[in-house]
Amino acid sequence: MGTLFDQDPPAPLAEVLRPRVVEEVIGQAHLLATGKPLQLAFAARKPHSMILWGPPGVGKTTLARLSAKAFDREFIAISAVLAGVKEIREAIEQAQRNMSEQGKQTILFVDEIHRFNKSQQDALLPHVESGLFTFIGATTENPSFEVNSALLSRAQVYVLKSLSTEELKQLFERARSCAMPELTFDEAAVTTLITHADGDARRLLNLIEQVRNALSAPNSLTTNIDQAFIENALTIQARRFDKGGDHFYDQISALHKSVRGSNPDAALYWLCRMLDGGTDPRYLARRIIRMAWEDIGLADPRAMQLANDAALTYERLGSPEGELALGQAVIYLAIAAKSNASYKAFNAARAYVANDQTKPVPNHLRNAPTKLLKELGHGKEYRYAHDEPHAYAAGETYLPEGMAEPHWYEPVDRGLEAQIAEKMAFLRKLDVDSKSK
Incomplete structure (x- = not known):
């Protein structure tokens, strides 16, 4: 057999090497090895609708084509990037002709099914249910979010993996x-x-x-x-990275969880992975600031300052110099004392207010800038904390009448919050002592 150099023009390698039978497929052993789901389906010659979910270049289109051969079906392929209602209608009409003229059912393959909107996906449903065609969709996005639940419920999802x-x-x-x-x-x-x-x-x-x-x-x-x-x-391309899809959010999740888990090496790895993949460093700077507030908080307030400084440094220096500041920030955040006490307290307070009725401000906490408001009792009996022992008005209440102390903010025993916890315990004891007098 001659080489590709013998052809004019040379045939594309991807076409020459496209598997002709399932046994030639490289990868996806978890689906195609003996006893695995797709191997069993091919062997039994029992087609079913499916969604092939995986990154680019792992064989989604190849498996769809091989399915048609394995199940002895006609094959129609459309791309959701280019197709619309017209192309869907034409595919349905072709499937009907295949059935009436040849007595053969059809496999309809929709590449990048996540690009179809709801109405376009809905247009496929009656024909999937009637058995006019077996539907196979390919997507790089999470089908739980991108495929209509009705269509999703009629298709088996198979996850394809990057090649090792x-x-x-x-x-x-x-x-x-x-x-x-x-x-x-x-x-x-x-x-x-x-x-x-x-x-x-x-x-x-x-x-x-x-x-x-x-x-x-x-x-x-x-x-x-x-x-x-x-x-x-070689003309080296950027590393595979989907800036708006699931892989993007998986990686930012891995970065955040590495910081939360106090692993600076892992945090640096995911930061550099995202920078290498083309993520906007400004987006990463915003997420790093969020990590400082959410997972460190008052256990080490310097983390918030450092995160903000890193963002400002990047704005001043740009890439690549400014990226070093982001790297230093994630290292510090990873090794800092951790507390989500402030984060939890804020969320609890927001949820309480969202579900509670509007309560009036107690009179002693109200402002009294006019004579009338003073006559109405605004500000009456307010205790000025600076004039009290320890600059604390022991036993005073600052919540609406009838509302119990919720204790949303409970500092942890790490970092600066350990000292904050001691201070709060001391003040609560003053409150208790004031009530016993």
Whole structure:
């Protein structure tokens, strides 16, 4: 068999290497290995509607095409990025012709199903229920949020995973033997390709295409490919990252939880992952400030100051210098004493007020700027705390009449809040003592 260099123009690797049967698929063993869900469905030749959820380049479209072959169905593919009601109607009409003229049912594959709005997704429902076609949707977004519940309830969701290093190596060897069997790649060169592929099979094949194109340039006599050649030949893309989707929020969640869990190395890892993926550092600065307020609070007020300073530093310096300030901030937040007492107190107070009736301000706490208001008792019997022992009016009440002390804010025994807890305990004792007099 000749190499791809023998063809004019050379066929795209992704097309040449597209699996023709399920056994050729690399990856997704949790679905395709013996006894696993899709293998059992293919073996039983029992089609069912499904949603394939996973990152780009893991085989969603390939599995949909192979499903049609395994189930002996006609295959219609539409892209939700480009399609609208017209294309949906045409697909339905084609499925009806397949049934009436050939007696064959159809698999309707909708790529990026999350791009369809509710009405477009609803248009599929009657035909899924009637059995006119078996629906297969592909999405990079969480179907729980992006697919209508009615359609979701009629489809089995399968989660596809990024390809592992070993699986990408297997794909590389298949591509090399097909496209460039006369070449040798040293281990560092292969590692570089696989690292830049970042779990994406399509990206790996595109990178190999770049190498192939570099080798086809005039005067290129290289037969042994090393890391330097790879680095020179590749146009490196940004790491795979979805700035608005689930992977984005998963990573910011991992950053936040690493800070909360007091692991500075993990916090730095997720911060750098997001910066490497193209996240706006200003967004990260805002989230870091939120972490300081939510998870550290008064246990170490310096954390809030440092987080704000890091945000201001980034605004002044920009990238990449300002990113160092963000890194220092997440390290400090990770090692700082932790308390969510203020955060919990605020949420509890807000929830109470939202569900409570409006209570009047007690007279002794009201302002009395005029003679009339004084005659009405505003400010009467108010005790000026600075004139009392310890600058504290022991036994005084500051809540609406009849409202019990809620004790929303309860400081923890860590950091500065340990001292705050001691102060509050002392003041509460003064309150108790004042009532016994």
